[in-house]
Amino acid sequence: MSADRLSNVSKEVKPESVSLCPLGTAAAPERELLCIFGTGDLGRTLGQRLLQSGYRVVYGSRRPHSCGPLPQGAQVLSHEAAAQSADLVFICIHRVHYDFLETLAPQLKGKVLVDVSNNLKKNLYPEANAEYLQRLIPGAHVVKAFNTLSAWALQNGPSDANRQVYVCGNRAEAKQAVAEVATKLGFAVVDRGSLTAAKELEDFPLQLFPEWRLPLRIAVGLTAFFFVYVVMRDVVYAYVDQGKDISFRIMVSMANKVFPIVSLTMLSLCYVPGVIAAFLQLYRGTKYKRFPDWLDRWMLCRKQMGLVALGFAFLHVLYTLIIPIRHYVRFKIAAGTIAQIRENRTSVLDTTLAWRTDSYFSIGILGFGLYVLLGITSLPSVSNALSWREFSFIQSKLGxxxxxxxxxxxxLYGWDKFLRPSYYKWYTPPAYLLALVVPSVLLVLKLLLLLPCVDRTLTRIRQGWERTDPEDSSKNALLT
Structure with missing residues (x-):
């Protein structure tokens, strides 16, 4: 403010109009006023959060006197009056109702318009809603933001799953104003650039588990394949070869064979891409070349693949726990006991079988315990409390x-079954042998990478050394 303007202001203030305030106190600054167009669920919830965060809120409505219950403390005005009263306006209405905004172009000129709208499906319009709004009101500064948050997320506050607010717009000052509001509400702001990114932001809420699609497809494919494979070998073979109907075993016995196979295979597939990447780096002699796209996609979905595998492991544990109460098992135990009584004979304890069975269960329990630990540390609330070294130790070495x-x-489950010809029904190997292929290959390849000569070279490559490093070549030339 210039000196002349200050002097004019001082002349206008009369002595008797000056209030005497106690020493050490000052008048509280007036709270910032924000405007919201739209009184639906999102508009009401957003207004409530803004009021709780210290803002004043005014709603713009076609029917100011009959727009339903609104947060206590908010004003309701006509669209024109509300637009004139605030510099930042949230547009919480659907795109099909944007046309009336064009008539408010004079009142909205120079204002920051926050477009929070989404569409019902992708590619519904040739341009993004925010770009269409900017074209309707060229004098305003349109910012796309808050569209990835639901009314529930706004009402309950930020959490790990919806902590971020994505922002894009053509004017830096407008984005900064919206970012300050989002930060005051407790959200983390992610700037996605200009308004041309609005199309991508509007597609975010329409995506259904994008990072889970590949793991789920693999899980469904493996489950279907092994289920058909097990049913053919056990149920169909028994009916064709022996005339026995054991189809009742499909519900528990067959399922309890398929779930652990899928779980172990998918757990191994979480670590296979890391081994492939290591061998690629060794082959190329550098870490600066991009991996193939299929390997990138595979590595990005390892967390989801591991959690799906953990789910199958839980199913295996639950199915195993109900084995003693199954009618088929209780019938076999009772029939065996009665047969021994009739034949007046007793069974001798096989200590070798006892050792094998106890070892089988003990190793399984330890493996499942580590499995659960991997799943817990993959949760954001837990992984955020770990250092990178701790997280890497658990997910890699313990993995x-x-x-x-x-x-x-x-x-241990298979033991010597692979040596018995009776287990190769229709000349097909037992299902558990197929389950051992991927993890066995993975462990062998990992052991090769742990060899001192290989591990030393791989460590140098990951630290930035390249096989064709000109500096390294010049040193070798000097040495020779």
Whole structure:
């Protein structure tokens, strides 16, 4: 403010109009006023959060006197009056109702318009809603933001799943104003650039588990394949070869064979891309070349793949726990006991079988315990409390230990069955042998990478050394 303007202001203030305030106190600054167009669920919830965060809120409505219940403390005015009263306006209405905003172009000129709208499906319009709004009101500064948050997220506050607010716009000052509001509400702001990114932001809420699609497809494919494979070998073979109907075993016995196979295979697939990447780096002699796209996608979905595998492991544990109460098992135990009484004979304890069975269960319990630990540390609330070294130790070293225990558990289950011709029904191997292929190959490849000569070279490459490093070549030339 210039000196002349200050002097004019001082002349206008009369002595008697000056209030005497106690020493050490000052008049509280007036709270910032924000405007919201739209009185739906999102508009009401957003207004409530803004009021709780210290803002004043005015709603713009077509029917100011009959727009339903609104947060206590908010004003309701006509669209024109509300637009004139605030510099930042939240547009919480659907795109199909944007046309009336064009008539408010004079009142909205120079204002920051926050477009929070979304569409019902992708590619519904040729341009993004925010770009369409900017074209309707060229004098305003349109910012796309808050569209990835639901009314529930706004009402309950930020959490790990919806902590971020994505922002894009063509004017830096407008984005900064919106970012300050989002930060005051407790959200983390992510700037996605200009308004051309609005199309991408509007597609975010329409995506259905994008990072889970590949793991779920793999899980469904493996489950279907092994389920058909097990049913053909056990149920169909028994009916064709022996005339027995054991189809009742499909519900529990067959399922309890398929779930651990899928779980172990998917757990191994979480670590296979890391081994492939290591061998690629060794082959190329550098870490600066991009991995193939399929390997990138595979590595990005390892967390989701591991959680799906953990879910199958839980199913295996639950199905195993109900084995003693199954009618089929109780019938076999009773029939065996009655047969021994009739024949006046007793069974001798097989200590070798007892050792094998106890070892099988013990290793399985240890493997499942590590499995659960991996799943817990993958949760954001837990992983955020760990340092990178701690997280890497659990997910990598303990992860391979988990694969080893679960694989050893499966080997103990099979024991010497692979040597018996009766287990190769229709000349097909038992299902557990197929489950051992991927984890066994993974563990062998990992052991090769742990060899001192290989590990030393790989560590140098990951620290930035390249096989064709000109500096390294010049040193070698000087040495020779």
């Amino acid at each position: 391979y230990l988990t694969v080893f225990f679960c694989t050893f558990h499966t080997y």
